Amino acid sequence: MPIVLIIAEQQPDGNLRKATYNAIGAGKQLAEKAGGELHIALVGKDPAKAADELKGYGAKAVHVGAAPELEHYLAETYAPALATLVQELKADYVGMAATAQSKDLMPRLAARLRAAMATDVMGFNGSGADVTFSRPMWAGNVFAEVKLTTPVKAFTLRATEFPAAQGGQGAAEVKTFTPKVEASKTKFIDFKEVKSARPELTEARVVVSGGRGTKGDFKEIEALADELGAAVGASRAVCDAGWVPNDLQVGQTGKVVAPALYIAAGISGAIQHLAGMKSSKTIVAINKDPEAPIFQVADYGIVADLFKVLPELRAELGKLK
């Protein structure tokens, strides 16, 4: 029976990344299509508590590998640690939510396993041994259906394309394994967290983004985001101009988001920005230029000055409460 192994990701504070639950949801879909069973893996210095949280998500087993050398995430130590488990389990599929960490780690792990890999998978097709992956290419301008022909198949998952797995589904067995520890040629020096009270861009249900039209004044963008409990995003132009931090960038070269609601204010809609947000369920565009390309992908558009619209929108939304 094919085995689907989903790797859970811990944040530096030890909590699980929210996207992990979407990856488990995706793993479940894949296990069904492939006619296999779902397993979850977690490695780190002390991952037992986080692993315990994953018991009720419908996996056959949760595998925990602890070692002091795994305190700070490094591809060079995590890849061998996880490779041991993949080989012991004889897993056929190994996947993880597409995050900065998995994009660093998964290809290294795949290389070790001589596995072909698909990045940013959005869905699975076919069944049994013929399962294929659908994934974006050319910044989401093309969807490709790909087949991996190596014995082990690796992938990262676009979390927003898969429903988050729900807890309360029995208790999976928690099994410990001894991860292989290898000396790393790379040293962890530090991690500087950019702290924000707002949700992470790729995980937010609502995103409010500002473009050149803001002229760098993000106060109204932020105020609306806070009204909606939303994340703040930006176009590449405003990041390059230094008006907002780079990690807010939505686009092909920034973050790809697909929230339930995306509000684009003062964003004209360059190809590379559209690639990062056009999978959003509902798109609202606010722009003074009626010809702006953003209106071609927006469900609802308002041709007006964002500095006039945003405060009004915030007030109207407040009335709904």
Add this chain to the structure above:
Amino acid sequence: MKILVTAKRVEDPESKIKVKPDGSGIVQEGLKYKINPFDEIGVEEGLRLVAKHQGEVVVVSIGGKEVQEQLRHALAMGAHRAVWVNHTGPLDQLGIAGLLQKVAEKEKPDMVILGKQSIDDDQNQVGQYLAEFLGWGQATFASKVESLESEQEKNKVPALVIGADGKTVRVIREVDNGLATLECQLPAIVTTDLRLNQPRYASLPGIMKAKSKPIEELTPDKLGVNVTPAIQVLKMSSPPARKAGIKVADVPALVEKLHNEAKVV
């Protein structure tokens, strides 16, 4: 210091990409080609490091004769020489990393710099595969924090700093929720993120000089690499088109739509 940098040939990022009606690929007519923008940032970073530490930048590309255009572009920017792996036909990331491994073993660079991803496949894999194949350290998504246009830029710590003994490189990486700093023993693999630097324009003398710089030709056979792909692209399609939206007159109308029609607020 010897730095090997990749220069993949890709469609101009501003191009409109269309899928052929039969789903067998994309429409090639009318497309312009460029060096992968992330690789171009790699070339720039290589040139900056070599300007500081002496040495040479060797640029490598895999593909048919046409990839010489991208190699010449990198040479015109200032790269010293080029390696062309002559191969037509499909390749996957395992094959590409296998070829680059052999080139790296032949060239013995102190560092290989690759774009974090190419803008056609968007796989974001080759650097990491290569690091594992070579058994080297890796620092992906090397990035500068601040805007490249800001005044303070000149005083910022560069994202890639070679250690005093010349045996390590310290790299600032852009990751989710913040910035990570790693120190890799050399030789190492670095992949570039968008904001690492602003690639220079090739000068006219640079372009003239590039014409006489050597391009070495290799093949998968010569390198002893089997490049039969393990990733098969069965079909390509256009993403579902978004239904043409509507323009609403004012904010109350918008909120009404969002609340009652889209049901998102």
